[in-house]
Amino acid sequence: MSLKTLTPDEQSIIQHLAAGVLARDLPAALGLPKRTTQDLTLGLHKLLPAARNHASLVAICYTTALVAPPPLLDPSDIFLPAEERELLVLIAMGMNGRDIAKHLGRAASTVGEQITSLLGDLQVKTWAQAVHIGWQFQIVTAAVIRTWLEHAKDVNAATAVLPAASAGPLLYVRTREGEVPDTPRALCAVGGPFSAEARGLSYWDQTADDRDENGVLWARVSEVLSRSGRPVGRPLQGVHPARQRDTMRNQRCRVGYCTARLGPTRGGSGGAYLYLVTAKEQGAGGVYRTVEPPVCIEHALLCADSEPRLRDGYTALLVTSSAITGVLGRRYTPVDDGVTVAASRDNMAFHSYTDHSGLRWVLASQLVRDLTSYEVVDLRLLIREAFNPSAEESASCS
Ligand SMILES: [Zn+2]
Incomplete structure (x- = not known):
């Protein structure tokens, strides 16, 4: 024009x-x-x-x-x-x-x-x-x-x-425009951190921040943050490893990094966290294994109504007990000279923190949590009660 x-x-x-x-x-x-x-x-x-x-x-x-x-x-x-x-x-x-x-x-x-x-x-x-x-x-x-x-x-x-x-909603954990993953060439095989002779995956210029407290190497993706430390830019497909790890480890809200813990009236003195899960995430003994961090009560309906992964149905859980059990990541193997590494052909998979030898060759992308103790709840009822506690009281009095 x-x-x-x-x-x-x-x-x-x-x-x-x-x-x-x-x-x-x-x-x-x-x-x-x-x-x-x-x-x-x-x-x-x-x-x-x-x-x-x-x-x-x-x-x-x-x-x-x-x-x-x-x-x-x-x-x-x-x-x-x-x-x-x-x-x-x-x-x-x-x-x-x-x-x-x-x-x-x-x-x-x-x-x-x-x-x-x-x-x-x-x-x-x-x-x-x-x-x-x-x-x-x-x-x-x-x-x-x-x-x-x-x-x-x-x-x-x-x-x-x-x-x-x-x-769907603008998730804190999503990667944003302008944030780029590090080149695979930054990876190499070295004598590992687990023992003097054990070899494993590393970065050529590895720093302390590259590994978590279990010694697992994490994928590097740059961050573009606002002055207040918020991700900026149009959301892209995919999850930012560092933000997902932080959000999942601390059980913060997946949308706004808000406090996601519900007060002691729900789930006993330790409080509870609201997770929206799908049938695919349920495993043996009813335990849900997930990479999707919880959601706060204010953002719960927004997620439930508009997150594509929940479109075919979801279950709302008030989780009172859970544990970090491992990472979602990709395996690498040394090639030729024994220093250069290549990604294995397997897809991203779950790697347990108990698998010490396997984890030496894994580049982690997301933190995995097992939800072991929970109550299945009606999300809309929970939200109504949260925003209008007197209604619940008067209903139980009558
Ligand atoms: Zn929130």
């Missing part, structure tokens, strides 16, 4: 709309006569005919840099359910409530309620301001808006590029 530049007044209109100023308050905010403001706004819509409302006007101006886009913020700092993210992008594409209801096959009243929640969650007054915030947190992106503009006549083609709601 080749476009003229905007006048300072036109840019100012976009900036005020993005800041949540209502259309009727624009003349006062700009210090311009009402008629002039109307003409300028009309002119903007004529210049950008795809913009069917103020929200899409803001999105297009940021995408085309007609107005300098605002600075980006850490996407993991925003908690927004998947369905509200989806709504926000559709709003940025100029859809109104009726269009969205039709597009998503939802009742108009449901969409209306979800839009109200969206504005409440973002603490904004207008749709244009919601798009502005969505841009900052990289929910509304130039790539998505550009694709929409290219397919503006065909909403399905345009929305096909949307990060599907099935992409």
Whole structure:
């Protein structure tokens, strides 16, 4: 799209709309006569005919840099359910409530309620301001808006590029754009850490941080973190080894690294942790073996409703006893010169911490926990009780 530049007044209109100023308050905010403001706004819509409302006007101006886009913020700092993210992008594409209801096959009243929640969650007054915030947190992106503009006549083609709601919540443990694994050439075979003569896998430039307390070597992946230590960037497939290990070891929430321990009223004096597991993870004696860290009560429903791995059903467990039992990792073997190593052809597999000789050749990627003592719970009931404890009390009194 080749476009003229905007006048300072036109840019100012976009900036005020993005800041949540209502259309009727624009003349006062700009210090311009009402008629002039109307003409300028009309002119903007004529210049950008795809913009069917103020929200899409803001999105297009940021995408085309007609107005300098605002600075980006850490996407993991925003908690927004998947369905509200989806709504926000559709709003940025100029859809109104009726269009969205039709597009998503939802009742108009449901969409209306979800839009109200969206504005409440973002603490904004207008749709244009919601798009502005969505841009900052990289929910509304130039790539998505550009694709929409290219397919503006065909909403399905345009929305096909949307990060599907099935992409699930933004998990703390997921790898993010900009984070890269170390090259396999950094690995070698050396006299191991377990005994003077035992050989094993190592890094050429190994440091103390490369091994866990059991002496197991961990895969290196760089981290891009915000000033507050939060992962930044678009989530990618895959799990960040260091973040998964930390989250699983300390049983923190998989979504936000929140405290996931439920108080002593649940699960005795030691408290309990909420895990969402699938039948695949259940083994002998009913023990669940998992690499998926727990979830806090605030994030539980979000995970249950939108994590792809839970789509075919899940069981909610209040776990009172569990143990770290090993790692998920890949085996390496020495080749030719006895120093160079190559990954074995086996898939990632579980390696028990008791298998000392086997672990010498494993590069660990995820920490494994066995959930041994637990209570199967109704997740929705648990959440209702957690947020409304008096209801539970009065119910048990009556
Ligand atoms: Zn959480």
